Amino acid sequence: MKKTKPTDSPPDKKHGFTPAESEALAAAGADTADAIFVCRGDMDADCSYCDTWLWFNTASLFIARGTAQVGPSKNRKKRLEPEIKIEEIKTFHLKDVEELKCERYVSTGRLLIRGKDATLFAIGFTMSKIDQFDRLADAVNSFKKTGEAEIPPEKDDKSGRCKKCGAPCPPHRDFCKKHDKKTATAVRLFGFFGGYIPQIIVVLLVMLSDSAVSVFLPQLSTRRLFDDVLASETSSLPQEMLKALAVLVLSIFGIRLLNTVLSSFRQYIQGAIMPKVVYDIKVKIFKALQRLSVGFYTSKQTGSLMERVMRDATNIYWFFVDGVPGVILCVTTVIGVMTVMFIMNAKLSLIVLFATPLIFLLLYLGEKLFRNMHHRSWVYRSKVSSMVSDNIAGQREIKAFAKEDDEYERFTKASGNYKKAELKLALTEATVFPLAEIGVIILTAVVLGSGGVMVTRGEMTTGTLLSYIVYLEMLREPFDFLSWISNWWSRCADSAQRVFEIVDSDAEIKESENPVTLENCRGEVEISDLNFEYEPARPIIKNFNLRIEAGQMLGIVGRTGAGKSTIASLIARLYDLKKGEIKLDGVDIRELSFDSLRNNVGVVSQDIYLFMGTVADNIRYARPDASMDEVIAAAKAAHAHDFIMKLPDAYETRVGSGGQKLSGGEKQRVSIARTIIQNPRVLILDEATAAMDTETERNIQNSLTKLKAGRTTLAIAHRLSTLRDADMLAVIDEGTLIEYGTFDELIRKKGEFYKQFKLQSEALRSAGILENAPEDAGEHEEDA
Amino acid sequence: MNYESISPETLKTEYLSPENCSFFIGDAGFTGAVIKNEPHNRVILKRALPFGAPDDYICITDTENNELGIIEHVAAFSDQQQKIIGKELSLRYFIPVIQEIVSIKEKMGHFYFDVKIQGISKSFTVKDLSKNVRMHGENIDITDIDGNRYRITDFSAIAAKSRRKLEPYLY
Numbered sequence: 001m002k003k004t005k006p007t008d009s010p011p012d013k014k015h016g017f018t019p020a021e022s023e024a025l026a027a028a029g030a031d032t033a034d035a036i037f038v039c040r041g042d043m044d045a046d047c048s049y050c051d052t053w054l055w056f057n058t059a060s061l062f063i064a065r066g067t068a069q070v071g072p073s074k075n076r077k078k079r080l081e082p083e084i085k086i087e088e089i090k091t092f093h094l095k096d097v098e099e100l101k102c103e104r105y106v107s108t109g110r111l112l113i114r115g116k117d118a119t120l121f122a123i124g125f126t127m128s129k130i131d132q133f134d135r136l137a138d139a140v141n142s143f144k145k146t147g148e149a150e151i152p153p154e155k156d157d158k159s160g161r162c163k164k165c166g167a168p169c170p171p172h173r174d175f176c177k178k179h180d181k182k183t184a185t186a187v188r189l190f191g192f193f194g195g196y197i198p199q200i201i202v203v204l205l206v207m208l209s210d211s212a213v214s215v216f217l218p219q220l221s222t223r224r225l226f227d228d229v230l231a232s233e234t235s236s237l238p239q240e241m242l243k244a245l246a247v248l249v250l251s252i253f254g255i256r257l258l259n260t261v262l263s264s265f266r267q268y269i270q271g272a273i274m275p276k277v278v279y280d281i282k283v284k285i286f287k288a289l290q291r292l293s294v295g296f297y298t299s300k301q302t303g304s305l306m307e308r309v310m311r312d313a314t315n316i317y318w319f320f321v322d323g324v325p326g327v328i329l330c331v332t333t334v335i336g337v338m339t340v341m342f343i344m345n346a347k348l349s350l351i352v353l354f355a356t357p358l359i360f361l362l363l364y365l366g367e368k369l370f371r372n373m374h375h376r377s378w379v380y381r382s383k384v385s386s387m388v389s390d391n392i393a394g395q396r397e398i399k400a401f402a403k404e405d406d407e408y409e410r411f412t413k414a415s416g417n418y419k420k421a422e423l424k425l426a427l428t429e430a431t432v433f434p435l436a437e438i439g440v441i442i443l444t445a446v447v448l449g450s451g452g453v454m455v456t457r458g459e460m461t462t463g464t465l466l467s468y469i470v471y472l473e474m475l476r477e478p479f480d481f482l483s484w485i486s487n488w489w490s491r492c493a494d495s496a497q498r499v500f501e502i503v504d505s506d507a508e509i510k511e512s513e514n515p516v517t518l519e520n521c522r523g524e525v526e527i528s529d530l531n532f533e534y535e536p537a538r539p540i541i542k543n544f545n546l547r548i549e550a551g552q553m554l555g556i557v558g559r560t561g562a563g564k565s566t567i568a569s570l571i572a573r574l575y576d577l578k579k580g581e582i583k584l585d586g587v588d589i590r591e592l593s594f595d596s597l598r599n600n601v602g603v604v605s606q607d608i609y610l611f612m613g614t615v616a617d618n619i620r621y622a623r624p625d626a627s628m629d630e631v632i633a634a635a636k637a638a639h640a641h642d643f644i645m646k647l648p649d650a651y652e653t654r655v656g657s658g659g660q661k662l663s664g665g666e667k668q669r670v671s672i673a674r675t676i677i678q679n680p681r682v683l684i685l686d687e688a689t690a691a692m693d694t695e696t697e698r699n700i701q702n703s704l705t706k707l708k709a710g711r712t713t714l715a716i717a718h719r720l721s722t723l724r725d726a727d728m729l730a731v732i733d734e735g736t737l738i739e740y741g742t743f744d745e746l747i748r749k750k751g752e753f754y755k756q757f758k759l760q761s762e763a764l765r766s767a768g769i770l771e772n773a774p775e776d777a778g779e780h781e782e783d784a
Numbered sequence: 785m786n787y788e789s790i791s792p793e794t795l796k797t798e799y800l801s802p803e804n805c806s807f808f809i810g811d812a813g814f815t816g817a818v819i820k821n822e823p824h825n826r827v828i829l830k831r832a833l834p835f836g837a838p839d840d841y842i843c844i845t846d847t848e849n850n851e852l853g854i855i856e857h858v859a860a861f862s863d864q865q866q867k868i869i870g871k872e873l874s875l876r877y878f879i880p881v882i883q884e885i886v887s888i889k890e891k892m893g894h895f896y897f898d899v900k901i902q903g904i905s906k907s908f909t910v911k912d913l914s915k916n917v918r919m920h921g922e923n924i925d926i927t928d929i930d931g932n933r934y935r936i937t938d939f940s941a942i943a944a945k946s947r948r949k950l951e952p953y954l955y
Contacts, residue, residue, distance in 0.1 A: 047878045049902055105876045106834075107933035118812045119826075127931035372952040379914060490890075734848075 021053065024084035025064060034058070036149045039136040043124040047108060051084075052123055054111075054133075056140055061092040061100075061113075063123055092122075094144065100137035102130065102537035109133065109537055134536040138579070152578060189316070189496045192280055196273045203273075206266040207328050213259045215336035218470040220252050226463030270325070278317045285313070285502055293508040294574040295534075312495035319492035327485055330478035337471050344468055345460055348447055352472065355443045356479070362439055363483035366432045371487055373425045380418035387414050440476060447472055509576055515593030521600040522550035522585050523681035523712035525571060529580035532570060532735075540566050541735040544580070548728075550681075553713040555723030557753065558732035564716045565606065567732070568686045571714070572603045584682065602680030606687035608667040612656035615644050618670055619651075622678035634676040637703040639696055640669035664691030672700065685715045689722065697722060720757045729753065798853035800844065802861050805853065807868040815872040817844065819852050827852065829872045835920040838877070842869065879925065879935045880906075885946040888953070895953070897926070901934070908932065913953045924954070 017025065017032050025032050032038075034057045041052035044065055053064040066086040092113060099114040100122075109130050111122040125133050135152050142150035193200060229244045342349045391398065391407055398407055451465040460468075530544040541563050548554045556564045570577055573589050582589050589597055602622070610618050619634055620626040626634075631651065635641040643666055647653040653660045655670075662670070668691050675683065685704070689697040697719070704713070705725055717723055724743055731739035731746070731753045739751050746753035800819060807827075810816045814826040824846055832841035832854070842855040855861075858869050886898040886905070895910045908928040910916050916927040924936040936942060936950075 047875070047880075049880075049904055049906070105878065107877075107879050107931070110875075119814070120812045121814075130931075375952065382914075 017053075017055075020082060020084055021068075024066070024086050025053065025089075028064065028066075028086035028089055030062060030064060030086075030089050031057075036143070037136060037139045037151055039129075039132045041123060041125045041129050041133065043108065043126060045110075045121055045123050047124050052125075054123070054136055056094065056136075056143070058094075060094055061097060061140060062089060063092075064089045065123075094140070097140070097144065099144070100140045102133050102137050104130065104535070104537040111137065130536040150579070185493050185496050185500065188500065189492075192277050193273070196277070199269050199273055203266050203269050203325075204328065206262050206269075207325060208332055210259060210262055210266070211329055211332035211336055213255055213262075214333055214474070215340055217252070217255060218467045218474070219340075220248060220255070222467035222470050223461070223463040224248060226466060227461045228463075266325075270321070274317065274321050277320070278313055281316060281499065282313050285499055288503045288505065291507050292502075292505055294569070295508050296505060312498050315492055315495040316499070319488060323485060323488050323492065326481055330481050330485075334475060334478050334482075337474050341468060341471050344464055344471075345451070345454070348451055348454075348468060351446060351450065352443065352475075355439075355446075356475065359439045359443065360479050360483060362435070363480060367484045367487065369432065370425070370429065373421070373428060377418065377421040377425050380414070380421045384411075384414050384418050387411055444469065444472060509573060511594050512591045514591075516587050516591045516596070517593050518585055518587065518596040518600060521596070521681040523600070523710075524548070524550040524583075524585050525682060525712060525714070526583040526586070527567075527571075527580070528583075530567075530570065530577055530582065531579035532566060532575065532577050534575075539735060541570070541577075544732075544735065544737055546730055546737060546740075548712055548714065550585075550712055551710050552727045553715065553725065555726035555729045556714065556716045556732060557718075557720060557723065557729060557756065560718075562732045563735040564732055565686050566735075568603060568605075568684045568714065568716060571682070571684060572601050573597055599678075600681045601684065602675040602678045602682070603684040603686060604668070604671050604675045604688035606690060608664075608671045610656045610662070610667055610670060613654065614649075614652045615647070615655055615670060616651040618655060619673045619677055621674050626677050630677055631673075634673040635670075637676050638669045638672035639699050639703065640666070640673050643669070665693070665696065668692060669696075669700070672704075680711075682712045682714065685713065685717075687716055687718065690718060694719075701725065720753070720760055798851075800853040800855050802865065805844075805855070807865055807872075809868060809871075815868060817852070819844070824852065829869060829876065831873065831877065834877060835918075835923075838873070842873070879933045882926075882934050882936045882942075882946075884943065885949045888949050894929075897928075897934075899934070908934065917953065919954065924950070 016035060017038055022032050032055065035055040036057055038053065038055040041054060042049060044050050044052065051066055051068040053062075053066075055062050064086050065088045066084060068082040068084045096115050097113055098116060101112045101114060103110045103112060107127060109125050109127065111125065111133055113120055113122045131154070135154070139149045139151045142148065225245075225248060229241060229248055338349070338353075341352065387410065391411070398404060448465075448469060451460065451468060454460045455462055455465050525546075525548040527544060527546040530541050531539065532541040533539045544563075544567070546554075556567065558564050566575075569575055571582055571589070573582075576590065584592065584597070584600065611621065616628070616631050619631045619640075628651075632641060635644055635651075644650055644653070647660060655662060668688060672685075672688055683704075689700055692700070701722055715723060715726060723729060726743065729739075729741065729743060729746055730737055731751070733752065739746055739749065739753050741749065747757065748754075805817060805819050807815055807817045810825055815829070816823065816825045817827045818824070819827075826847050828845045828847065828849075830843045830845065831838055832843055839858040840856060842858060844852045844855065846852060855869075858866055861869065880901045882899045882901055883903070884900040886900065887896075888898075889896045895913055896907065897910060898905065898907050900906070908930075910926060911929050918925045918927075919939075922938045922940055924939050926934045926936070928934070939947065939950075
């Protein structure tokens with residue numbers, strides 16, 4: 001957290017104005033010299049786009065409205081300073097300001113100033129600016145409170161500005177669309193091949209020889225066959241002719257054989273490099289994924305990571321296996337063939353030279369048209385696929401609500417759209433391809449006609465003309481390939497970009513540079529002034545303070561969405577808090593080494609995940625060296641042993657993806673056993689027994705009570721009766737602590753906890769489950 | 785299940801009408817309401833069906849997010865009351881309307897939009913069009929990488945030149 005002392009520190013240049021801004025604001029009569037924090041906005045209070053500047057000093061908060069326009073530049077490389085016009089400046093004395101608050105709406109936000117007497121809308125902003133406004137609000141609020149402006153760090157999205165021109169660019173990108181070059185990605189992608197340079201040189205040489213053979217072959221197989229063998233006057237005798245033919249056929253056979261051997265050799269080397277490169281890419285991605293924090297996986301930008309990792313690596317693989325060699329072969333073939341054609345007949349080649357760009361353009365445009373159609377078809381196909389998987393996953397509900405016919409109708413509609421898109425694509429292909437083909441036929445006819453005339457005039461031989469036509473045909477395939485390779489490369493570059501995005505992403509949770517190791521952790525947890533939000537201006541935990549003594553069991557209760565699980569995640573440092581601190585044995589958890597933290601804090605979460613493997617593997621996940629005795633003991637403590645022994649393969653039953661399906665309660669019990677074997681000093685049970693029946697829950701509670709000796713336990717539960725054994729209870733609402741005390745104290749207090757307890761007891765009584773609950777509550781009422 | 789048995793009383797839904805609810809704009813510009821004779825200096829209005837029925841089923845809460853009631857149809861209120869409701873809703877649900885699409889360029893998996901909004905040029909970037917472009921009726925909502933939304937109202941009515949630029953990406 002950056003702290004700025006306004007009294008004796010000069011304004012931080014990083015949070016200051018640009019010279020142009022200072023000049024324009026000074027001209028409008030504003031004093032910007034002692035600004036503590038500057039925030040730039042993009043809307044006025046009526047949601048109209050404009051430029052705004054908000055800053056504060058020790059005495060006042062200023063809001064300036066105006067425009068910042070960049071004029072046209074002749075020198076595109078030089079970034080121009082915008083021309084700034086200030087239209088209005090509002091001043092709010094900080095002594096009259098109680099608090100700044102950001103409100104988040106659907107697509108915009110508003111900054112509110114709460115004064116002593118009233119609250120007012122100060123200004124609007126778009127979602128792009130919400131982080132900046134939130135920081136401003138925090139800075140002003142902390143300044144008001146402590147006299148020091150605590151400026152939260154900027155979100156690490158590479159500042160969202162292009163490194164070359166300063167224009168806005170997507171998060172996690174260094175450059176804007178103008179400067180985001182695919183070549184840079186290509187260079188980086190080729191970097192994966194750095195360790196295989198000798199092999200690549202061999203592959204390239206073989207490819208070149210492959211192309212040379214392809215170019216040379218028609219000279220033998222067509223021109224020499226006609227001119228030197230079939231139409232030669234010297235070979236009119238059958239024996240001479242057969243001899244020449246044999247030499248020619250053997251030469252062709254030899255060259256073909258050599259060609260095949262060279263191709264096989266190339267494929268052999270390529271085959272040895274490519275899997276290694278793809279392995280390197282996948283390992284790099286997987287390693288980066290392990291490093292990243294939980295927040296990365298829950299962010300909306302990441303999408304389906306698994307699909308991405310596999311599909312993107314495959315896209316890159318195929319481009320390098322098929323695409324790159326194809327391009328090299330095609331380019332060298334085109335150059336070789338065109339050169340030979342010019343040597344054979346320059347006049348005919350000029351006709352070809354003029355016509356080929358037209359055909360190439362036709363193919364390119366056709367490809368562009370098909371790209372959109374392919375995209376549409378792909379989207380419909382994806383919809384059909386997701387509908388099928390949705391349908392299969394939801395079969396129980398479909399049957400329960402008798403919706404089979406409706407689902408069938410939905411499917412036929414989606415499938416019908418896909419059919420239509422495919423039909424349109426097929427029909428367009430059937431129309432456009434023959435059109436391109438007609439162009440090629442016309443060109444061939446022109447070449448054949450002109451060549452024929454030349455043959456009759458004796459300007460070229462029949463063999464030369466025929467081989468020339470063969471060369472012309474040889475151009476078709478490379479042109480076709482090159483017309484859509486750009487699209488293929490775009491897909492590969494996109495994939496590579498996504499891969500690099502993961503590889504380059506910084507972990508939000510980083511280990512301290514000088515991490516503290518806790519030797520004998522006591523398990524004392526202290527939370528002070530905790531503030532946290534998943535998204536700017538949507539606070540989840542607000543000024544939360546709590547102390548849990550070592551060995552104490554603390555129950556946390558509260559309504560759904562009150563922030564209970566968030567507190568558990570913050571203690572385990574799955575997320576970093578925005579403000580305040582959490583200490584374990586007096587040490588800020590951000591200073592602790594990851595090993596110390598993970599070994600001493602264990603969480604049984606409400607969302608259980610079992611890995612692919614046996615039940616025993618899952619139980620000893622935290623401590624792979626645990627003996628089987630320990631595994632059984634942990635399973636018994638978690639009341640999992642009995643159900644595990646009922647499974648056909650007992651502790652060796654495969655669970656997780658593709659394995660034996662376990663019920664929610666069974667999974668929770670395995671998860672508890674897993675945490676018990678970890679033996680952490682601080683045990684967090686986040687609704688850990690919610691999916692179990694009351695009796696099993698009670699049994700597990702009894703086991704945990706035995707285990708909790710010398711262990712700090714933090715239990716989050718909805719069923720309040722399960723927290724009777726807790727030493728202390730904390731009641732949370734809307735992210736703040738509203739009640740704290742023992743079970744009896746809270747019942748006597750007749751506050752929120754009492755209300756919730758009474759409601760639950762009444763619900764159980766009305767269901768005939770509980771008979772003496774009201775008496776319980778009554779006893780406490782009498783006590784009170 | 786007898787659907788008629790689900791009455792507002794059963795579900796404890798407080799439906800508000802001009803008879804038991806009126807709105808006002810306070811001194812600081814906030815929308816307030818008097819609900820069942822109880823004044824609230826600031827109320828929050830939220831649409832239950834923001835796409836399908838933006839003027840029906842408006843949920844009224846206080847600043848602590850406690851529900852005060854639901855307006856079934858805004859049209860049941862007087863013109864002056866509708867204006868106050870409309871102003872509060874347009875503030876919360878403000879979405880800039882795209883007047884013209886100047887260009888859409890795809891680069892490295894991102895779609896770069898250059899558009900005109902409120903008569904000025906605006907650029908934004910969208911990632912994964914299939915997830916961030918939502919069609920509802922003739923309207924199209926586009927969400928950019930920062931979470932800003934932009935709307936094209938009546939896609940069939942905007943200039944053909946603009947339409948052609950977005951059409952390849954719609955389905």
